[in-house]
Amino acid sequence: MSKVPSKSRAKLYGKDDMAELDWSFYENGAFLKEYFDEFITDTTAYMKNVDTEIFLAAIGRKLIPCTVNEAEYNNSYVCSPYTHYITYAKEELRFISPKALRTLLAAIINIFGSFAKSIEINKIVYINNYCLSTNLVSALSKREIRALRNLLTEQFPKYQLGFRSINAITHKDMMVSFEEEGFELLPSRYIYISTYDRLNTPTKSERKKRRQDEKGLTEGMTIVTNKDLATEDIGRIVELYNQLYIEKYSVLNPQFTYKFIEKLLDKDLFLFQGIKINGRLEAISGTFVLNNMMTNPIYGYNLSLFPQHQLYRILRHLNTRLALDNQYLYHQSAGAGNFKKARSGEGTPEYTALYVGHLPFHKKYFWKLLSLLLKKIGIPLVEKLEL
Known part of the structure; x- marks a missing residue:
């Protein structure tokens, strides 16, 4: 008989200790085992532009896939905030007119791109990341969000934490819990549900x-x-x-x-x-x-x-x-x-719930400023253009 994990213990499993996991204990464990088997050892063999390290965070009976990166600025946006907010944003400018506005936005993005690398924007743990354009999310309680935050800041004290694919239609209560636990809701794109x-x-x-x-x-x-x-x-x-x-x-x-x-x-x-x-x-x-x-x-x-x-x-x-x-x-x-x-x-905005409360002031300030610009400029533009 396999050993039953503690329901209260939060733990992180990587590729070196996956054998310890009792997959049957966890919700959706069978799917997660098949999905991440082998993928966890060499992500680029399955997705050419996704070079990342994968962990599974165990919280009660839930297993939450997480990706960890340092820099990797050529990665897909699914694990690179630099690609998402800088490189991809530059590409999307082709939909913007008039030319003067496009030029202004390009200048703003370039300035933020320089700052982004200086604050190590890609040094991040993405939570609930299947490395897909859209990550479907299992509902998490405020207590579970807190346990995840505490576990990951302890294991990765110098990394930003990001929880992708959050929106008000499917995760209204979670959005409240994230904010109460110190996460910033950072706009990422405009979606349709x-x-x-x-x-x-x-x-x-x-x-x-x-x-x-x-x-x-x-x-x-x-x-x-x-x-x-x-x-x-x-x-x-x-x-x-x-x-x-x-x-x-x-x-x-x-x-x-x-x-x-x-x-x-x-x-x-x-x-x-x-x-x-x-x-x-x-x-x-x-x-x-x-x-x-x-x-x-x-x-x-x-x-x-x-x-x-x-x-x-x-x-x-x-x-x-x-x-x-x-x-x-x-x-x-x-x-x-x-x-x-x-x-x-x-249509509704989608967010990344970002936690940087444990990081130096200049990193927190960067994300605050980026969030403000996205909320005041980015989302209204996307809504208007219906991208």
């Missing part, structure tokens, strides 16, 4: 949009799921994802490898839905599900088939059906604001 109730009660206009999406499915198309996808489809999934998220959008998005997709399919860790045309995979989504919430970290389609085939709309139709059939909240992540709002998506 469809609750099950909202999906299940569409307006007349939303019903019309959904019917249009469904009509994209033609007789020559075949819907495929996990059981239908073969080894020869894995490389195609990587290719379709890269075509959309890396080549069209940004190399700063996580760059998933063949090995990562193979793992997800082999272990059924994500729910895959795709479209084959004449036997060839032309569209794919990979859905992460946790506690009746879902999101699509993997999304891709053959861009050359547009506008003949409305593959983006078809994938959205399939995922809306998946959410409705299972009564899931659908976290639609960021971007394509007009499209998502027209399909029952509610």
Whole structure:
């Protein structure tokens, strides 16, 4: 019989002591074991631009994945705040007009970029980090948040702590608890969420949009799921994802490898839905599900088939059906604001709950100033442009 861990003890497990974990004791332990097995030993083999160290924080019956970094300024934004707030912000300026405003914002970002490196912005522990664009979050009590903060500041006394993917729709109580425990709510991006109730009660206009999406499915198309996808489809999934998220959008998005997709399919860790045309995979989504919430970290389609085939709309139709059939909240992540709002998506800012209370004054001041600018300038701009 395995030893039952103490319910009150908070502990950190790294790759050298993972064998001590009794996975069955923890909520979602089976999924976490399969997801982080091997990934924890060499993250870049699974995500090319995610060079990080992974730990699992045990709090009661919950295991919280954490990433730890020192610098790694070329990392994806999923574990690099420099990439998120400086490099990525520069890329997003292409959506800003007029040119004078774009020039002013570029100057501000460059100044903050210099300060960011001087205060070691990438010296950070990201809490609840699956290294995905959207991390679904298990609810944590104020006591559990405090235990995490105390554990991580003790183990990493010179590091910033950041808890990604927090929003007021799904984590309203947690946001209050974070602030009461000394965390700053730092805006990170603008997202769109469809609750099950909202999906299940569409307006007349939303019903019309959904019917249009469904009509994209033609007789020559075949819907495929996990059981239908073969080894020869894995490389195609990587290719379709890269075509959309890396080549069209940004190399700063996580760059998933063949090995990562193979793992997800082999272990059924994500729910895959795709479209084959004449036997060839032309569209794919990979859905992460946790506690009746879902999101699509993997999304891709053959861009050359547009506008003949409305593959983006078809994938959205399939995922809306998946959410409705299972009564899931659908976290639609960021971007394509007009499209998502027209399909029952509610826009809301997303935050990183940041703790720097144990760090020197100049580091705390940097984050306070950045938070103020994001709240006063960043979020209003994103809301206006519906990015």
